[in-house]
Amino acid sequence: MTIFAAKEVRKTFTNGEVAEEILKGIDLSLHESEITALVGASGSGKSTLLTIAAGLQPTSDGQIVFNGQNMTDMTSEQIRQIRASEFGFVFQAAHLVPFLTVEEQLLLMLDVAGTKLSKKQQKKEVAELLEQVGMDHRKDAYPASLSGGEKQRVAIARAIIHKPKMLFADEPTASLDSKRSKDVMSLIRDLTKTLRITTLMVTHDEEMLSYADHVIAMKDGLVELLPTKKEGTC
Template sequence: MTIFTLDEVEKTFTNGEIEENILKGISLSLKEGEITALVGTSGSGKSTLLTIAAGLQPASNGEVLFDGNNLTTMSDEQVRKVRAKEFGFVFQFAHLVPFLTVEEQLMLMLEVSGSTLSKKEQKNEVDQVLDVIGMEHRKNAYPSSLSGGEKQRVAVARAIIHKPKVLFADEPTASLDSKRSKDMMELIRYLTKKMNITTLMVTHDEEMLSYVDRILQMSDGMVLENE
């Protein structure tokens, strides 16, 4: 089932009197339970497309449609609420809060997303997710004591703890070695399928493409291939 659609999305930046077209009328649809990878050289528009889809910046033209809602016509506050409740984010670096434990990182995400669960129920949710990612024994650890791979696993747990419908991942394996990168992609794929999430990922690592369902090749602000 299609849950996310971009229709003729354009993005233009103005530098003085010069206009630069970063995205040139991109249209695509994303389905539940699928991982779609955006690939291409630096400057091709991958991260710009991801941030527009995620409501982190507006499109210059076109529409972003999510689950029956048009994000491009919503107010900033309405989009913020959709992001907090329905979207999850994983970036190149984990960006964990240094003074919060692993458990507290996830509890904070539940609070931000507007969870109506009781504190006891939230703690149970956290325990279940940490068990899935193999980090239950580190629930009381602070980021400074975690390895790079552990930090990224916690970042993934934080991104999906509130059961989002869409996961946005921008170079999630770029800071990891080969083994940890494969572990990370196995985790993202497992969670995408288990939770029926729509996952949109930017990556430069061709070895990670074996874990995705679709590959969108981008060049000069356009999608060239849809596999």
């Protein structure tokens, strides 16, 4: 099932009298329960496409369609509501709130998403997800006492606690060593499948591409579908 589509998306930035077209007519479809990885050299347009897809900046032309809705026709408030309730975000740094415990990080996200669950139900949802990501034993810990891998696990849990339809991951393993990177990507893959999330990920790490269902290469503002090699295959 197609959840997201970019249709002839273009983005031009102007510096003084000089205009540079970063995206040159992108067509892209993303599907439920799949991970799509964006790769390419710096300046190829990966981050620009990711932020446009997430509603963080507008297109210059073309359409962004999410769950059958044309986001390019929406007001900024409508887009903000979609980001809060339907999108989840994971970045290179975990960006955890330093004075909140692990449990409190997730409860805050539920509030931001406008949950209608009771406090008791919220705590139950948080406890179940923390167990799923292997962090239930650290629910009362503060970020300063967590390892890099633990922080990313909490960041992933926070990103999906409100059950978003889409997860945007920008270099989610860039700050981790090889083992922790694989652990985090295994977690993202498992959650994408079990919760039927649509994941769009930017990465420079070729080892992480084996966890993706599709790999899209970006070059000179255009995209190309690359063959994939699944994790664990030769």
